[in-house]
Amino acid sequence: MARAYTAQESDLAAEGAETAADRPGAVDGRPARGGRGPGAWRRDWRRDWRGPGAWRRGWVVAALALLLCGVLALHARVPNAVGNLGSLVETFLPWAGLGVPLLGLCALLRRSLTALAALLLPAVVWFGMFGGLITDKTGDGGDLTVVTHNVDAGNPDPERTARDLAESGADVLALEELPARSTDLYRRTLAETHPFQAVEGTIGVFSKYPLRDTAPVDIKIGWTRALRTTVDAPRGEVAVFAAHLPSVRVKVAAGFTARERDDAAEQLGQAIAAEPLDRVVLLGDLNGTMNDRALAPVTAQMRSTQGAAGAGFGFSWPASFPMTRIDQIMVRGVEPVSSWTLPATGSDHLPLAASLTL
Known part of the structure; x- marks a missing residue:
């Protein structure tokens, strides 16, 4: 037999039905089982960031952030004993900064305050190391404009490359990997703009100003890939070294094969250290970056024009998508005013240029 509801019970039942119908996910006045309203995920997101779980999650991401910080800050301690791993890391070290936004995205997805806090460390270290390269430090003027370019022995259009270099505005050009056939x-192509020329092996210096005392530099690789000459510039004489250090390779079994390059860098560093002139310019393809410890015999006594007066990293290789700066312009006793890369030629390297005050 059905029981009659009191007026109070009827009111309570109606209030309950109305509340259920208004719950998130209700359809046609009926609450959907397990339904969630459109604002539910926002409430969950805010709750996850405010709760203690935000500090308890994301330990793996935080550990990766600390590892990244260690690689950046202690890259000089990454051992070279196995496959020259340290030099390989240092060649592409600026790209390690991409790990910061990548891990930051992971931290956001994990809703982890711990991971975000840990990411501050590699971010600060990276900006401390490379932030100065991002800013534009280029100036105006200069007494001497120099250009270096690995013209590539397999260059399909050397004549075009030569014309581009002739029009580059350089006072002194250093060309590496000059093939005998070209x-x-x-x-001939550079004779009109750069009548003073010196070629030793696969290295050439082409100048608007007289050259003298030209001689090959023995970097102990069996053939000539470095030279030294004196440029009689209007503001005084300058010792110019042009060099092409041995190439390096990344092999699965052997790792980063750079021993010959490292030994040649030692020889080049000794030649520069023995240079009696105060003004010294080094132009060339060193197959290594300023961060690479193997080039310390050279980099310890000279300044990079890109670091001192450039804008950005000045990557030069490969020309199709530059990822590293293995071509260099370095100076001693000379003040860099500006440093930049030139447009691609037919080579697999980009030309580099710098304006100097003597």
């Missing part, structure tokens, strides 16, 4: 072509 050396005369470069000489």
Whole structure:
């Protein structure tokens, strides 16, 4: 037999039905089982960030952030004993900064305050190391404009490359990887703009100003890939070294094969250290970056024009998508005014340029 509801019970039942119908996910006045309203995820997001769980999650991401910080801050301690791993890391070290936004995205997805706090460390270290390269430090003027370019022995259009270099505005050009079959072509094409020329092996210096005391530099690799000459510039004489250090390779079994390059860098560093002139400019393809410890015999006594007066990293290789700066312009006793990369030629390297005050 049905029981009659009191007026109070009827009111309570109606209030309950109305509340259920208004719950998130209700359809046509009926609450959906397990339904969630459109604002539910926002409430969950805010609750996850405010709760203690935000500090308890994301330990793996935090550990990766600390590892990244260690690689950046202690890259010089990454051992070279196995496959020259340290030099390989240092060649592409600026790209380690990409790990910060990547891990930051992971931290946001994990809703982890711990991971975000840990990411501050590699971010600060990276900006401390490379932040100065991002800013534009280029100036105006200069007494001497120099250009270096690995013209590539397999260059399909050396004549075009020579014309581009002739029009670059350089006072002194250093060309590396000059093939025997194209050396005369470069000489002829550059003769009008750069009549003073010196070629030793696969290295050439082409100048608007007289050259003298030119001699090969023995970097102990069996053939000539470095030279030294004196440029009689209007503001005084300058010792110019042009060099192409041995190439390096990344091999699965052997790792980063750079021993010959490292030994040649030692020889080049000794030659520069023995240079009696106060003004010294080094132009060339060193197959290594300023961060690479193997180039310390050279980099310890010279300044990079890009670091001192450039804008950005000045990556030069590969020309199709530059990822590292293995071509260098370095100076001693000379003040860099500006430093930049030139447009691609037919080579797999980009040319580099710098304006100097003597």
